[in-house]
Amino acid sequence: MNHTDPNTGWGAMTRLLHWLMAALILAQFAGGWIADQLERSPAKADLMTAHKSLGISILMLLLLRAAWRWTHAAPPPLPGALAWEKTLARWSHFLLYVLMAAVPLSGWLAASTSRIPWNFFWLFPWPRIAQPDQDLHHRAEDLHALLIWILAVVLATHILAALRHHFVKKNDVLRRMLKGR
C-alpha cells in the first residue's frame, strides 16, 4: 500500500513551473525541427522569431525555477526507493537543469553570431551575447544541435522513469508532481 504523507508533496509553484516548462520545451523541439525543414521564407523567419523568443522565455522561467528550488525543500524520496533509483534521479535531474540552461544559451549564441537580428516576440530587438562571426556561428549551431540530442535522451529517460514509477511500481512519484498531495 502506498500513501503520500501530506507534508511530502511538491508545491503548486513547482508543479506549475514543471509542466509549463515541459510544454514549452516540447513545443521548442517541434518548432525547431519544423523550421529546420523549411526553405528560407517569411514563414520560416516568423517561426524562428517565435522559437528564439520562447527559448529566451524558458531561460527566464528557469531562473525563477532554480531560485524557487533553492529556497524550497524538495519532498523526500518515497519509502521503497532503491539506492540506484535515488542516485539516477539526482543525477538526471541535475543534468536536466544544466541542459535547460545550456540549450537556450547555445541557441542565443548562435543567433548572436549571425548578422541577422531578431525581435523578442516581434516587440523589441533582443541583445547579442557575441558579435557576428561566421565561424563561431556554425560552431554554436553544432553545439545547439548536440545539446538537443543529449536533452532528448535524458528527457526520454525522465519520462520513462516517471511512467515506470506510476504503472509498474505503482507509487506516488508521478502523482505528487501532478497533484501535489
Place this chain on the structure above:
Amino acid sequence: MLHRPATLTGMLLLLASSNVCTAQMESWTSQPADTSLEFIGHYENTELRGEFSDFTVRLVREANALPIALEVHIGVDSADMDDADLNEEIQQEDWFYSSRFPQASYISRTIRTTGTNRFVASGTLSLKGMEKEVEVPFNWSQDSAGAQIIGTLELARGNWNIGSGEWANDETIADRVTVHFSVRLLRSE
C-alpha cells in the same frame, strides 16, 4: 535623324565627329579606392547592409563645367552582405537571380543642376531584366587629384521584382531599399 548612342563611347565619337562646334568633353572613370556602392535593406525594422565590389562608373561632362551623362555597370553577383547565408539567398531566383541576370546598369543622358555642384541624373535602371526610370541625385567635389561623387536614393525593390513571391509583401523585408554611393573618379580622356 539623330539618335542617342547606347554607349558613352558612341556618344563621344558622335560629338567628336559632328561639325557643330561643341565644348571639349571630359570622360571620368571610377577608381577602386575610395569608392563604394552600398544598399541597405530593412528587415523587421532593423538595417541590413550590403555592398557591390564589381562595378564601374563613367561620367561625361563639358570641360570644367556641367556633367551631361552618367553610366554605371554592376556585376550583381558581387553583392556582399557580410553573411554567408544572406549572400547565398540574395543571388537566388526570388532576389537578384544573378545566374540569369548577371549585370545591372544605370544609364542617364539627362542631368540637371539643382545647386552648386549638386545634380540630379534622370535615367534608366536595368536590373533583373526590368527597366525603370530612376532619378539619381549626387554632389560633385573636385580636388587636384580627381573628383568624388556622392549620393543617396531610395528604390522600391518591387519595381524590379527583387524579393518576389512570398517576399513581395512589405512586412518582413521592406519594399524600400536605400542606395548610397561614394565614387572616386579620375579623368580618363
